[in-house]
Amino acid sequence: MEQRSAALAQLGKVMAAVGAAQEWPGHVIGLDRTEYERLDRLVREAAVRNGWATEENVRHAFAAWGAQLTPTSIATWTAAYPELNTPRAPQRVVGLILAGNVPLVGLHDVLCVWISGHRARVKTSSQDPELIPALMQVLDHFAPGTAQQIHFSTDKLGEVDAVIATGSTNTARYFEHYFGHLPRIVRKSRVSVAVLDGTESAAELEALGEDVFRYFGLGCRNVAKLFVPKDFDLDRVFKGLYPWHPIVNHKKYGNNYDYTRALWLLDRVDFLENGFVLLKEDAALASPVSAVFYERYSDINALDARLAEQAEQVQCRVGHGHVPFGQAQQPQLSDYADGVDTLKFLLGLP
Numbered sequence: 001m002e003q004r005s006a007a008l009a010q011l012g013k014v015m016a017a018v019g020a021a022q023e024w025p026g027h028v029i030g031l032d033r034t035e036y037e038r039l040d041r042l043v044r045e046a047a048v049r050n051g052w053a054t055e056e057n058v059r060h061a062f063a064a065w066g067a068q069l070t071p072t073s074i075a076t077w078t079a080a081y082p083e084l085n086t087p088r089a090p091q092r093v094v095g096l097i098l099a100g101n102v103p104l105v106g107l108h109d110v111l112c113v114w115i116s117g118h119r120a121r122v123k124t125s126s127q128d129p130e131l132i133p134a135l136m137q138v139l140d141h142f143a144p145g146t147a148q149q150i151h152f153s154t155d156k157l158g159e160v161d162a163v164i165a166t167g168s169t170n171t172a173r174y175f176e177h178y179f180g181h182l183p184r185i186v187r188k189s190r191v192s193v194a195v196l197d198g199t200e201s202a203a204e205l206e207a208l209g210e211d212v213f214r215y216f217g218l219g220c221r222n223v224a225k226l227f228v229p230k231d232f233d234l235d236r237v238f239k240g241l242y243p244w245h246p247i248v249n250h251k252k253y254g255n256n257y258d259y260t261r262a263l264w265l266l267d268r269v270d271f272l273e274n275g276f277v278l279l280k281e282d283a284a285l286a287s288p289v290s291a292v293f294y295e296r297y298s299d300i301n302a303l304d305a306r307l308a309e310q311a312e313q314v315q316c317r318v319g320h321g322h323v324p325f326g327q328a329q330q331p332q333l334s335d336y337a338d339g340v341d342t343l344k345f346l347l348g349l350p
Contacts, residue, residue: 001084004115005074007142012069014138018043019063030142042134046103050127051252053103057215058131060329061103068333077333078115083347088117092349095160097175098132099167100125102215107132108333109164109342110150114139116346120150121157129154162349164342185345187338191224191286192328194318195303196237198229200325205240207326211318212277213244214329216253217289220315220337221328224287226279226294227303234294238274248276248290257290285313312338 010030017025018040024033031039043062046053078084094113098106106125110132113120124132133152140146157163162183165175169188176186194208211223226237248254260278264271271291272279282293297303307314315338316323336342 001078004143005071005078007139007146008069008074008111008115009071010142011135011139012066012074014039014066015062015069015135016066019059019061019066021059031138035138035141039134039138042130046128046131049129050100052216052218053128054250058103060214064330065104065107067330073333080334081343081347084115084117092118092161093159094118094120094346094349095157095163095165095179096120096122097157097163097165097167098122098125098128100127100129102219103128104131104135105219106166107135108337109166110136112342112346113164114146114150116343118346118349121160122150122152123157124152124154126154162346164345166337183345183349185338185340185342187340189286190220190313190315190338192221192316192318193225193227193285193307193314194223194325195227195300195307195322196229196232197300197320198232199320200236202236202240204325205236206243207240207324208237208318209241209244210326211328212241212292213247216247216250219329221331223318223328224292225285226292227297228294230296230298232296234272234279237279237294238272241277242274245274245276253290256288260288260291285310 014029014031014036017029018036024036029036043058044055046058047055096106096109096113098109100106105128106122110120110122122132136146136150136152160182163175163179164185165172165179166187167175172186172188175184179186192211194211208223215222217224228234228237248257257276257278261273264278264280269280276290278291280287280291280293281295283295284293287293307317316328318325318328
């Protein structure tokens, strides 16, 4: 574990440097110039394959991982699992089906299998087929054998002993059908919400923009729904979100904005707009790209009870007493998707 933790921390240094768009910092980074620049080039070219994967967003994802993969954070994370200090017996083959809605979204699953000592067969998303394999090649420099432990493919998984699959609510049904005989974690679509109590500062409402717009709102940790007090002035939300107004210049986001706006106008739907985001009062949790649903409440206790009932649809809750504003896309290593402890699942495989 000491060797693996050190390797993971070194990977964190690489990711932090790439996230900050640094020039090759020298051999202290653990890679030669060619290796480092190859990784940096993949970051710059990610948008060629996936128009949503802008360089800014990919570097943001790298920086977020770099901030988490520190010796202290890694030690805190792994300390909860004393089983990690003993070799895996038997070593299992775990199939991973990765999503690609935001950059590096499947990296946590890959690292969980790696640090647990199992082997992985990974089916990458067509939207993000290169970055995670490239990072495992980097990790192999610091922990030789990683490349043999983690195998990537764009084809079928083949024979595996367990599965972790991430997809939509529709694909989850297929995953359950195909892998129902195996130990498995199957993730469905989720969204995140923000609950405002009316005491938020201007800085907090501005930070909310990060939770709404980072990765164009495509992630399950992006805020898609606002709950606001009955007499809350929504102009405060618009003012806080305004620094993100250039987002509408992104072609794919702008097309979504124009399409949803036109559709709602044709259907005579009531909504508010400010030129780059649409606000619509709606009881649903999931909103379209470029739109945020909102709902007014008068009883916070009743709202808490309702959100508890909808827990399987909500990834995280932003607001006072919960995830701080601006931090939804900065999960800790122990913040497992859907609240299911991936590492505990892997360490418990028979």
